Amino acid sequence: MMSQIEKQAAAARSASKRLAIASAEQKNESLQAIARALRNRKSRILEQNREDLAAGEKAGLSTALMDRLKLTEQRLEAMAAGLEVLTRLPDPVGEVLEVTDGEKNLRIEKIRVPLGVVGMIFEARPNVTVDASGLTLKSGNAVILRGSSSALCSNSVLVDVIREALADTSLPPEAVQLVTDPGRETVRELITCKGWIDVVIPRGGPGLIRRVVREATVPVLETGAGNCHIYVDRTADPGMAGNIVTNAKTDRPGVCNATETLLVHRDWAEKHLSKLCKELTLQQVEIRGCSRTRRVFPRAVPATATDWETEYLERVLAVKVVDSLGEAMDHIDRYGTGHSEAIITEDDAAARRFLQGVDAAAVYHNASTRFTDGSQFGMGAEIGISTQKLHARGPMGLRELTSHKYRIHGTGQIR
Structure with a gap:
């Protein structure tokens, strides 16, 4: 019997197949719809965020975590504007990176393709919910979000708003999933869901990142601390x-x-x-x-x-x-x-x-x-800042959420 995480991952993988062949126009229309929805539902979003802030204050969260947790009208507007910036950026999917001639006059093209399904694990940052959703949608990926319990109300309402907006577009709402169980076991399930999830990105404190790197069987795009x-x-x-x-x-x-x-x-x-x-x-x-x-x-x-x-x-x-x-x-x-x-x-x-x-x-x-910020680097937003050296380094935007494949054209050649 499939667990809840596996069910969400299966739905996300199905959605990723549709996203991979979606046009730039379809993806941009969806991002614009989400931006409008964020503005139209700001009262509802801020109300739920206040619930998280009250619980965080009662729990004694640090000043830094409370600042990251807090949403304001200005921050919501910045999130919506970031999505609109993404619509003006080139679609990375299908970009031809190289064209070479192989043996026997084969024409070999190296092109950008989506990663597939991205698992995003993060702490007390509801803005990541929107940034990660926008970036993955534009780059043709589905995303499964697992935030911390301290931001559960905020993340839940944001994902509801995103999925409601997607329901009125040509992209599937299942492209954005939220893990609502804040238990530690759901992190383990997510980072070991190999075959369903293609990459995991942890974004948070050193303890979270170390755990994900140590325990994951899914490939990890590691973000790091900023000393x-x-x-x-x-x-x-x-x-x-x-x-x-x-x-x-x-x-x-x-x-x-x-x-x-x-x-x-x-x-x-x-x-x-x-x-x-x-x-x-x-x-x-x-x-x-x-x-x-x-x-x-x-x-x-x-x-x-x-x-x-x-x-x-x-x-x-x-x-x-x-x-x-x-x-x-x-x-x-x-x-x-x-x-x-x-x-x-x-x-x-x-x-x-x-x-x-x-x-x-x-x-x-x-x-x-x-x-050092995706918006300041002209990426619209970022899904995290990588301090590793493989595949992606620094602010990770649209291109960093793609891989590549080779497309080979022949005229009947055999080896």
Whole structure:
């Protein structure tokens, strides 16, 4: 007898066959219908989100998780607008990547195809429900969503709205499924549903991601933690550095592209670090500094070895003074998670060395790490930020949700 997960996976696989041959026009019309439905049903959605927020507050969820859980009219509008951006992007399915001549004049085409059925496991992020649904539909995939219990009301109403919208289009509502049982066993079932689900994408805390990678028998597209760094070089413009660091730390501290560690060249630190730390504390940022940082800013809390490896996801910043660019890069190599790293400098040679030598999905020169985001990269949205190196790396948009196959044309050749 099939379990509930297997029934949902079977329905999703059937839907994926129809999606794989859907036209760009059909997919775009469906995305537009969902965007309209989100706007028309915003009162209903926000009401259910308030239920989750009240339960989260009672359960003592962290500030970071509460921020990720919260929906507002502005965030709903951004989600709807993201779907509309997807309609303006090229359909990746069927794109011819290469054309070559094989043996005996065979014509070989390499083309993009959907992955099939995507399993999405995520924590306290109802916006992922919409982003993942939009991206998978546009890339010709079906999706099974398994959110956390803390966002169950929000995710349920969002999927209801999405499926209601799809029912009035040419795409099957079964293309978007939600696992409503929040038990841990449903995660195990989803990540071992080989043969029905083609890939699993975990998006959440380190514990969730480690579990999925460890236990899955379905291939995993791994997203990772964001222990992001900014290195302020000796030639950095003080005003620019202050703006970038403040934005990277305080714009949304609870997201993975927020900066967690600030590395500062000793020459710059002597002249400007004290002022920057004061500005950050005015933004309610707690500074945890090395001994050299505390000499110029005595109010800093002494940093421990743990601080260099911590993704705070709150208004805390670890600060370390270094002697050189090389020392900063060594620190990032040891403690970074391969997410987003930045250098602020007016020295083009230093910038080139940093951009070429730092091993991360996104490396920045004179810009905030907060830009590592699918919408900011022109993808409309993202299904996650990959810190691995196989198949996809960085923000994963439409192209990252495709594979390829070879289409071979012959004229009667035999081997």
